[in-house]
Amino acid sequence: MEKNTGKNGKRKSNLSKEKLQDMYMKMLHTRAFEEKVAYFFSRGMVHGTTHLYVGEEATAVGAIANLRADDWITSTHRGHGHTIAKGLDLNRMMAELLGKETGYCKGKGGSMHISDITLGHLGANGIVGGGIPIATGAALTVKLRGEDKVVICFFGDGAINEGTFHESVNMASAWKLPVIYLCENNQYGMSTSQKKATNIDDLSVRAQAYGIPGKRIDGNDIFEVYETVREAKEYVKKNGPYLIVAETYRYLGHSKSDANRYRTKEEINEWKTKDPIPRMRIYLEENKIFTPEELDGMETKAKQDIENAVEYAKNSPDPDPADLLTDVYAD
Amino acid sequence: MxxxxxxxxxxxxxxxxxxxRRDKEIFFMGEDIGIYGGAFGVSVGMIEEFGETRVRDTPISEAAIIGxxxxxxxxxxxxxxxxxxSDFISIGIDQLGNQAAKMRYMFGGRAQVPMVVRAPIGSGTGAAAQHSQSQEAWYCHIPGLKVVTPSTPYDAKGLLKSAIRDNNPVVFLEQKLLYRKKGLVPDEEYTIPLCKGEIKREGTDLSIISWGRMVPMVLEVAEKLAKEKKCEIEVIDPRTLMPLDKQIIIDSVKKTGKAMIVHEAVLTGGYGGEIAAVIADSEAFFHLDAPIRRVGGFDxxxxxxxxxxxxxxxxxERIEANIRELLQ
Incomplete structure (x- = not known):
């Protein structure tokens, strides 16, 4: 596979026009969603905290473009991108952030717990590394039932140093479970650089320790992500897990309270030259898949969809106070 | 029957x-549960019947097992x-307490997590501080979990079947000193509902609420004192600690006017404190003619x-001494 840095014009893709549009729209929706949420937080219009995915969109969208609705994912505290890519409804996502009854979790979960089991989404997660064993268990169900499904387990460069990573990948490898462990290396666990947190540069070498394939890729190149996950998907169905480390970057802080003291403006700006959204746009334009006007139209529509989601959320009712005590136990 | x-x-x-045998979706996993039959021999013969797909020996990875x-x-x-x-649950406590227990509520009721974590608890085997604890109160303090601990073979079988059929994460704590104790069970199939306590011995002078291996110990003391015509003790085993069958406790204390809680776990922060509070918060309080007494492990x-x-x-000896003091 050709290596892609910066401009994307030369990459070949067999993806249909409809598929490319869907992928581009999901990146745009994620970007617009996150920018709106950042605005809300900056104005104190919603409470709690949130972790935004701006800059990392190609990883979630490129990976999940390989999945069906009934394939599973586990997500992270930085989960809005995975969630939009998995096809969850923008209105109900925004309603959850505003703590509304119509939100995915009826206002009980917030940003870090959005999920929809019916769409194969096993939840964002407030615990770093918390979703890794859960993805492993989902893959165990798939294997025990003999289903034709895969699991993608998203986690970050922070989580790769949690014990759950080691325990889960080892177990999945021993049991040959159909799960792709996809590490999004956005370079920082909160403020701590991955280079300070480990003594290795390429995190994918850890795969060797488990006897599974490992691959480091450009997580800002949506086609490289897509193609790697496509290969990994076929591999894991027959052979057991696969580790992918997607190199990417978040432009915004770890959470709303981040003053960005641990990195330089130059570094952030350097990564902005590798922004996944313009890269995909250049590809779509240069290959004449869409006209500039069509692409502008998509960008306008994405922003409008988010405005509509905000309207939906604002007009939704708050949870019934009596609902505080429900949903602790299943019948 | x-x-x-x-x-x-x-x-x-x-x-x-x-x-x-009843439900193909059920599988069983853990450390050394296959050919070895489990550290306490509980699962002997199961791998032969169900095979290694449904009876899965795991790596020593408690977080991955629970998660x-x-x-x-x-x-x-x-x-x-x-x-x-059960001491090793602490290695996987995040997966139990932050993941399994909370998933349903966090997801707005749109998930269910029907799983059982079985683990032996308690002292008496000479295995010292990291293999002998009774930490039931930890799990009772996590909404979303059910916590069950049986005191007889009959209860163990009936409650475990219900725990497996329950659609929630259930922590099923087994008393390791009871593993070899025998008791009668019916040949026919039966289940025992969760969240329902049982009066193990009827009495009029004092209610003792106890669970696990303390139940046979308390019953033995109760029989001795009855023979000596000292008192008739009522013994209540809640069997499920969370959610707790409060009514059976309250009704008993209303009848006897005295309450004692006996548990193996260390006293401070133990679940006995919760039960004492349940009694004190209820109409049973007005029937008490002595302070509520707790007997637990030392801290x-x-x-x-x-x-x-x-x-x-x-x-x-300590239980008897406390009873005599309370009845004076």
Whole structure:
């Protein structure tokens, strides 16, 4: 596979026009969603905290473009991108952030717990590394039932140093479970650089320790992500897990309270030259898949969809106070 | 109804095996549960019947065992996970307390996590501080979990079958000193509902609320005092600690006017405090004619030396002394 840095014009893709549009729209929706949420937080219009995915969109969208609705994912505290890519409804996502009854979790979960089991989404997660064993268990169900499904387990460069990573990948490898462990290396666990947190540069070498394939890729190149996950998907169905480390970057802080003291403006700006959204746009334009006007139209529509989601959320009712005590136990 | 005498361990084995025959979504995983039969021999013979796909020996990875059970349960399986000693649940506590227990509520009621974590608890085996604890109160403090601990083979079988059929994460705590104790179970299939206590002995002078291996100990003391015509003690075993059958406790204390809680766990922060509060918060308070008494383990790690170990937790002598004091 050709290596892609910066401009994307030369990459070949067999993806249909409809598929490319869907992928581009999901990146745009994620970007617009996150920018709106950042605005809300900056104005104190919603409470709690949130972790935004701006800059990392190609990883979630490129990976999940390989999945069906009934394939599973586990997500992270930085989960809005995975969630939009998995096809969850923008209105109900925004309603959850505003703590509304119509939100995915009826206002009980917030940003870090959005999920929809019916769409194969096993939840964002407030615990770093918390979703890794859960993805492993989902893959165990798939294997025990003999289903034709895969699991993608998203986690970050922070989580790769949690014990759950080691325990889960080892177990999945021993049991040959159909799960792709996809590490999004956005370079920082909160403020701590991955280079300070480990003594290795390429995190994918850890795969060797488990006897599974490992691959480091450009997580800002949506086609490289897509193609790697496509290969990994076929591999894991027959052979057991696969580790992918997607190199990417978040432009915004770890959470709303981040003053960005641990990195330089130059570094952030350097990564902005590798922004996944313009890269995909250049590809779509240069290959004449869409006209500039069509692409502008998509960008306008994405922003409008988010405005509509905000309207939906604002007009939704708050949870019934009596609902505080429900949903602790299943019948 | 015909009955047989089986051990507590065999009762647990039968409960799992019967349920696995009934429902193909149930599988069982844990450390050394296959050919070895589990550290306490509970699962002997199961791998021969169900094969290594449904009886899965795991790596020594408690977080992955509990977390994979949660993930499997959320996606439609019904796992039973054995943790070799309940003390080791602490290695996977995030997966139990932050993931499995909370998933349903966090997701707005749109998930269910039907799993059982089975683990032996308690002292008395000379295994010292990291293999002998009774930490039931930890799990009772996490909404979303159910916590069950049986005191007889009959209860163990009936409650475990219900725990496996329950659509919530259930922590099923087995009393390791009871594993070899025998008791009668019916030949016919039966279940015992969760969240329902049982009066193990009727009495009029004092209600003792106790669970696990303390129940046979309390019953022995009660029989002795009855023979001596000292008193008639009512013994209540809640069996499920969370959610708790409060009414059976309140009704008993209203009848006897005196309450004592006996548990093996260390006293401070133990679940006995919660039960004392349930009594004090209820109409039973107005029937009390003595302070509520708690008898628990001393606030020390479980020691190694056999005499030290025996005395770290309630003994028949200490229970009897407390009863005599309370009834004076």
């Amino acid at each position: 015909s009955q047989r005498e089986i051990t507590y361990a065999k009762a647990i084995n039968e409960a799992m095996s019967e349920e696995m 994979a059970a949660a993930g499997a349960a959320a996606t439609g399986s019904r796992p039973i996970a054995e943790i070799q000693f 020390v790690p479980i020691p190694y030396n056999p005499e030290l170990e025996r005395n770290a937790v309630p003994t028949p």
